[in-house]
Amino acid sequence: MDLQTAAQINSFLAAFVLLTAFGMLVQKRIYSLIHLFAWQGLLLSINTAIVGYVASKHHLYISSILTLSLKVFLLPYILHVLIVRLRIRREVETLVNIPMLMLIGLALVIFSYHLMAPVSELSKLITRSTLAVALATVMIGLLMMITRKHAVTQIIGFLAMENGLFFAATSATYGMPLVVELGVALDVLIAAFIFGIFFFHIHTTFDSLDVDQMARLKEGD
Amino acid sequence: MNVVMIFSPIEMASASILLLLVFAALAGLLSRAQSVLIGLFSVVATVASALASAAGALSVWNGTAERIILLLGLPDLPFHLRLDPLAGFFLTVIGLLSAAVSIYSAGYLKGFLGQRPVTRLVVFYCLFLAGMAMVVLADDALFFLISWEVMAAASYFLVMFEDERPETRKAAFVYLVIAHVGAIAILLSFGVMAGIATGFESFGGYTFDAMRQASFPLGWATAAFLLAFFGFAAKAGMVPLHVWLPDAHPAAPSNISALMSGVMLKTAVYGIIRVTFDLLREFPWWWGAIVLGLGIISALMGILYAMMEKDLKRLLAYSSVENIGIIITGLGLAMVFFSFKLSVLASLALTASLYHVMNHAMFKGLLFMGAGSVLHATHERNMEHMGGLIHRMPWTAALFLVGCISISALPPFNGFVSEWLTFQAFLLSPSLPSPLMKLFMPLGAALLALTAALAAATFVKAFGVTFLGHWRGEHSSSRIHEVDWLMRTGMLVTAVSCLCLGIFPATFIDWMDEIPLQLVGSRLSVSATASGWMWLTPVAQERASYSGIVVFAGSLLVYGIVYILLHVNPGKLHRGAIWDCGFQKLTNRMQYNATSFSMPFRRVFGFMVHVKEQVTLSPQTAHAAFPKRLHYTLRIRDRFWNWLYKPVADASFWIARKVGRLQQGRIQSYLIYSFVTIIVLLLLAAL
Structure with a gap:
């Protein structure tokens, strides 16, 4: 596989990552949301493996396998269990209507490309064109956290942001040092567990996972 | 003598600090045996203070600076300690007063036995003393600020000792807030100086040595100076940052008030001197003018508020504001003279200021201990409920009188010497080249004279209403007894110091001569002690001279003659009722009291304070001209x-x-x- 092909595959995967990000932004059903998240993880994992092969950075294989096992299987499984246990059936509602959300997302993507234009010119890496997509994924993840009311969708938004960062790391510098990546992976895993435990507690306390309920925790005047 | 030879002053000072810190750490072990704890604490604190005082005195005498670098603190930023004559002078003052107060504390703290445990007070007292000694020894910004905070935090807990009373908590809170605002300003000032000294890339500029070697651009130097002056003024209690003083002192136990007012405020004076004369070194004359102006305002406002007070300890607290004002005034004069390169005059003003530091520590310590004795005996702070205590507490009365005479700047006691020197410096201001300063200096001198007169009136009131006349309290005064010998010894030490400092000024000025030489480049003793140890001649024999010992001998002689004349014929002397002017049916409530004494001053200076007077007549009267009862309420508040x-x-x-x-x-x-x-x-x- 020569560099040209690799760059094309990379761009192709980036496009799909962005697509899944948009998908998650507008997806109302929670099961589909988790599936989209798993797909995004798979795309990331493949991308990492390809970058590792082209740049002959073999530690990227390890992080690729790590991504595969964590983000494609373990985390979606945990979230799935959570939903079943908490008997969440309700459709997820967004605060802003969906066309508006799409428009904001588009604006963010354009903004990211504008920001990353000077960086892409300087870079010599084959993956340089995908940096903007990575940044857009991060911002769309954050936007998702802002616009969703449900605690489970907020954690998915958080994990999507982390995906974006990971993608940025692979495309900007061919990945972070292995130690850092292992640490980040562990952090994400632990965060998921902690979120899971908190959800149970929030659910028993408020009898709901609607984060609006938590406004009651604010210190009164 | 051999001990002195073996250990250098800085080692003695460090040993004293170490002793206090170790005792503070171990005091908790003795918390079950409170009276043993008090006794041991008093011995340890006295020994450590005396050691520190000796170290300081020796260092001033030697006139050289010694250093120690301790590999403590942050990595790569060791603590620097340095004992030079300036630090030594303040160490002497701190050590001397805290030795006296520590003896006094042994008696005073016994009053708490059975009421509340004193372990906390003992621990923080030791930390407080150690903190003050560390502040003057510090030779880098880091160690200085750490010591400064140790001192501030320890004194906060000491003020908070009787924390069940809400006014104590409020006073301690106000103190903490103002102390911390000041500490931030000091931190920023050191930051500016360190940044100029070596740039912000390296940390090397945090030592005072690096700051001494740097040359500061005027703008940054002014910023550093103003920040430092603000920060230290907050601690010193200068107007308008004085509001914590009159609240914190009545709230704190009296031995703590004595230390806080006597020496803690002086660490702020030390800080100002250290930053201006040692670290920045070169400054324009208007810095001095600012310091001078604020000093005079503090002195005048402080004594006016003191005059209006009827709470003995609040009165003393406001009087501390006044005395700090006088010290700062002397410092401002020194700065003005120094910036015009008049180094002899600068050394005169600086010596006057430092001498007043020493004096104020002694007599204010004495007065607070006296007030503490009165409080200990009567459980009363309000002067309106005192009176006639001279019969019950003759020792305390006599010692308190010594303090009052000293603080009123009457010869032969010490207050006179320093205020006289300050006036001499003022009177020499026509030699300044700046016409503006020439114009304002006489005004400053006049205000200082007014302050001195008001101070005398205030302490006539303080002594007269407390110790003379009839007992004004509601309960009988028969339970009131003289305080024990430990408390009397503590007061006696400071009273004797007041007398010695008043009688032998030339000797003391000779001793501390190295300080003005190192800071402003000229020594005073050449002219001051030119006529021998008996005569103090600040500038020249022809201009002004004062001999404490002659005045002392003269007043003793007059006293002796009067005593003999009165007692040679015992029949001529007879006792009458007190203050009744021949009308023999006076009750206790008809006496002249604190509020009535200060009434003329309220009329004249009332516009400077917030006075609210209210007179109400009780309604059930047969005729409007004959009211049954009259209520007079007076509220005086700090305008600030x-x-x-x-x-x-x-x-x-x-x-x-x-x-x-x-x-x-x-x-x-x-x-x-x-x-x-x-x-x-x-x-x-x-x-």
Whole structure:
């Protein structure tokens, strides 16, 4: 596989990552949301493996396998269990209507490309064109956290942001040092567990996972 | 003598600090045996203080600076200690007063036995003494600030000792706030100086040595000076940052008040001298003018408020504001003279200022201990409920009188010497080249004279109302007894120091001569002690001279003659009722009291304080001309609360409420804050 092909595959995967990000932004059903998240993880994992092969950075294989096992299987499984246990059936509602959300997302993507234009010119890496997509994924993840009311969708938004960062790391510098990546992976895993435990507690306390309920925790005047 | 030879002063000082810290750490072990703890504490604190005092005195005598570098603190930023004559002088003052107060404390703390445990007081007392000694020894900004905070925190807990009373908690809180605002200003000032000294890339500039070697541009030097002056003024209790003093002193136990007023305020004076004369070294004359002006305002306002007070300890606290004002005035004069290169005059003003530091420590310590003795015996702070205590507590009365004479600047005691020297410096101001300063100096001298006169009146009131006349309290005065010998010894030590400092000024000026030489480049002793140890001649014999010992001998002689004349014929002397002017049916409530004494001053100077007088007649009267009962209420408040502190407090609450709206409890809003911040930052980066 020569560099040209690799760059094309990379761009192709980036496009799909962005697509899944948009998908998650507008997806109302929670099961589909988790599936989209798993797909995004798979795309990331493949991308990492390809970058590792082209740049002959073999530690990227390890992080690729790590991504595969964590983000494609373990985390979606945990979230799935959570939903079943908490008997969440309700459709997820967004605060802003969906066309508006799409428009904001588009604006963010354009903004990211504008920001990353000077960086892409300087870079010599084959993956340089995908940096903007990575940044857009991060911002769309954050936007998702802002616009969703449900605690489970907020954690998915958080994990999507982390995906974006990971993608940025692979495309900007061919990945972070292995130690850092292992640490980040562990952090994400632990965060998921902690979120899971908190959800149970929030659910028993408020009898709901609607984060609006938590406004009651604010210190009164 | 051999001990002195073996150990250098700085080693003695460090040993004293170490002793105090170790005792503070171990005092908790003795908390079950309170009376043993008090005894041991008194011995340890006295020994450590005496050691520190000796170290300081020796260091001033040697006139050289010694250093120690301790590999403590942060990695790569060791603690620097340095004992030079200036630090040694303040160490002497601190050690001397704390030795006296520590003896006194042994008696005073026994009053708490059975009421409350004193372990906390003992621990923080030791930390407080160690903190003060560390402040003057510190030779880098880091160690200085750590010591400064140890001192501030320890004194906060000492003020908080009787924490069940709400006014104590409030006083301690106000003290803590002002102390910390000041500490921040000092920190920033050191930051500016360190930054100029070596740049902000390296940390090497934090030592005072690096600051001494740097040359500061005027703008930054002014910033550093103003910050430091503000910070130290907050600690010293200068107007308008004095409001914590009159609250904190009555709240604290009296031995603590004596230390805080006597020596803790002086560490701030030390800080100002260290920063201006040692670290910055070169400054324009208007710095001195600022210091001078604020000093005079402090002195005048302080004594006016003191005059209006009827609470003995609040009166003394306000009087500390006044005395700090006099010290700062002398310092300001020294700065003005120094900036015009008149080094002999600068050394005169600096010596006067330092001498007043020493004097004020002694007599204010004595007066607070005296007030503490009265409080110990009568459980009363309000002078309106005292009176006639001279019969019950003759020792305390006599010692308190010594303090009053000293603070009123009457010869032969010590207050006179330093105020006289300050006036001499003022009178020499016509030699200044600046016409503006020439114009304002006489005004300053006049205000200082007014202050001195008001101080004398205030202490006539303090002594007269407390110790003379009839007992005014509601209960009988028969339970009141003289305090024990430990407390009397503590007061006696300071009283004797007051007398010695008043009688042998030339000797003491000769001793501390090295300090003005090192700071302003000229020594005073050449002219001051030119006529031998008996005569103090600040500039020249022809101009002015004073001999404490001659005045002392003269007054003893007059006293002796009067005594003999009165007692040679015992029949001529007979006792009458007190203050009744021949009308023999006076009750206790008809006497001249504190409020009536200060009434003329309220009429004249009332516009400077916030006075609210109210007279109400009881309604059930047969005729309006013959009311049954008359209620007189007088409220005197510090104008600065409304002028300065209330607007600041209101503004901070207003801002806090406005900012508080950001917090609304919805996760989405918080996320939006981060999101918008990121977008804005990215935009800024892109532009």
